[in-house]
Amino acid sequence: MSQPAPPLAQAFDHWLAHQRVAGRLRRGSSEAVYRAMWQALSAWCTAQRPRLRLADLHGEQLLRYLASRHGQQLADGLLTPRYQQRLLSLVRRVQTHEAWRRQQASAGPAQALALVRSAPAGRAAALPAGQPAAQSEPPLHLLPTAVAQLQALLTQAVDGRWQTSRDRCAAALMLGGGLGPGDVRALRLDDAARQPGANGPRWQLAVAANGSAPAHSAPLADWAGAVLGAWLARRAAEGIGGPWLLPSTRSGKPWGKVAQYVAAQRVLADAGLPDAGGGSFPLRHSFALRQLQHGHGADTVAGWLGITDPQVMLRYQHVLAGWPSAARNEASSARPWPV
Template identity: 45%
Template sequence: MSSANRDLFEEPGSASPLAYDDAVDAWLAAREEYGVIREQSSVAVYRSMWAALSAWCVGRALALDALKAEHLEAYLLSRGGTDELSARYAWRLLTLVDEVLSHRARVNDLPRNSVALDLLMATPEWRFANASDKTPLPDHLHAHEAKALVSWLLDPANGSAVAGAPAHTWQALRNRTAVALQLGAGLSPGDIRAAVVDGIVCDGAKVAGLPWKIRLPAHGSIPAREAPIAQWAGRLLRTWLDTRCALQITGTALFPAARSGRPWGKVAQYTAAKAVLAAAGVPEAEGGSFKLRHTFALRQLRRGTSADQVAQWMGLADAAALARYRRVLLAPATEVV
C-alpha cells in the first residue's frame, strides 16, 4: 500500500500492515535513489515477497520491530518443502528482511534487529543456497596486515623528492599512491587507470588542501560515481599531486604511464601493484590487489555504512553483490583498516 493512499487518521503501529508497507517503501526508495535497482521487475519481486510475509505476520499480530527467528522460520516452512528452490527462496527472503529492518533501524534511530541475518547464518541449507554464497570468502587484509601496509605506504612519503632520486622515482610514488587508493577508497584496477586529475576533490576537506573524495568517470560497464578517500590515503595522494605538478607531468590521467601523459596499461598497472604489495610484505593472493578493495568494503560495512551506499561508492549495480561479505562480518569485530 502506498503511503499516499492511506487514511489520514490511520496510525502505523508496528503490528499494522502500514508499518510493513512503510518499511519496504522506504527501503525501495533508498535503493532506487542510489541507482542500485534498475529494473521494475526487481521491485515487483521484492514487493511480492514482502507482501506475502506481511500478510502472514499481520494475520498473527506480529509486530515488525519484534520479529523473532521462530516467526521467520515458521513462515518459511509454511511455504512448503525443503528442496533447493525453497532454500534459495529462504536466502532471498531473509536477505530482504535483513536489509529492510536495517534500513528502518538506521533512519528511525532504532536498535537493529538482526534476527533475519542470525537465522540465515544459523541455517546452512539456507545460508549456502545462493550460488554466490558458495564462493570462497573474499580475500582481505586483517587489521594488523592493513595497518602494516598503511605504515609501509606512508613511510617513504617523502616521495616528492626530486625526479631521479634512486629510491624515490616518480613512478614508485605513483605506484604506492595507486595502491593506497585501492585500499583507502575502494578503487578497482580499472578505476585506477580511468581516474583523472580533475576528479580529485579537495574543497570542503577537514584538512585544507587534502583530497577527501574522488569523482570517477564511467568506464566499461561501471557508471560514473564518487568515492570517499581515507585521510591517510589523501595525504599520500596530496604528495603525488604536488610531485606530478612539480615534474610537469602532462595529460588528464591521474596515474599516467609516462611523463607525457600516456595512459597506464592494464598489465603494467597490475605488475606495479603486485610489486608494491610484495615489497610491503603482503602475502600474494589469487585476486591480486582486489583484496584491498574487499578490505575497504568490509571496513565500511563494519562501521555501519549501508550496503546501498558502499555499493554506490564501489560502482556496483546492486547491493546484493555485497552479500558474500556477510560471513566475514560475523567474525569478531576488529577494524580492518
C-alpha cells in the first residue's frame, strides 16, 4: 500500500487542484515552475530539525530558507527578486487555501448551511465570525440568486453601444454554455449553428481545443441562445466585419485577453455583483453547478464543458453538496439540453 503524501506536498496538491478548477493555471509552464519551487522548499523543511510544517512557514523561517538558497542555481534560473516574490506569494496562497479547506471540512452540516444562506448574493460563502478575511478562499461560482440577477441583465434588450451587446453575449455564452474566457475569444462566426430539437432549433457552439480541453460541442441554454441570436442580428445590422464571433473592433480585429477581462468585470458590475475573484471563470463554474443541480449527469456536463479530468467534476459535486437542500434538489426531469 502506498504511503500518504507528506503534509507539505499534500497541501500543495490540494491548492493546485483548486487552481485548475478555478481556471487560474492555464499554462503547464506555470504549474511546473510552482511545483519546482514547492519541491525545493519542502526538501529544505524536511531537512530542518525539528521538521518544519506548513504553519511554520512565516517570517523568520522563510528568511532562513531564502538565505540558504541565495545565489544558487534553481530549476528555472537564479534566485532572483522576482523568484523570491513568487515563492512568498505561493506560500501565502497555499496556507490560505489549506486554512479554508480545513474550515470547510470541520464545519458541521448546520454550520455549513448557515454559511451558504447568509452569504451575500455574489459570493459563494461567508467566513465564520472571527476568521480573518485573508483566510478565505475566493469563491469559484455565483450563488443561484446572483445567477438569476446576472441572467436578468443579460436577457435585457440593449439599445446602446454595440460593444455592450457583445460583452453581454460573451457573458451569456459563459453562464449559459459553460465556455471559458479564452473559448469565447476564439469563437468564429461559423462556430455557431442552430441544431434541430424537439421544441425547435437550438443554438450550439463548436468550441476549439484550449490547453488540456479538447475540441467539443457546447449546446446553449435557450435564454443564452436568444442572447446570441440578438447579438448576431446586431452584428449584421452594424456591418461589423471579420471572422470572429465577438470581435474587438468594427473592422473585425480579434478580442484581446485584457479587453475581454475588463468587459466581463463591467458586465458583473452592471448586474450589481462584486468582483469575487477568478475573472469571469465563475460564470463557467456556475453553469456546471446549475446543470448538475437540474439533474444532468456528471458525464453529460463534463462533455459540454470539454472536461476530461474526473476530479474536476467531483469538485463541482462537492460544492453542490454543501448547498441547502432546497437549492440542491431543484432537479427537474433531466433534459438533453442545458437550462
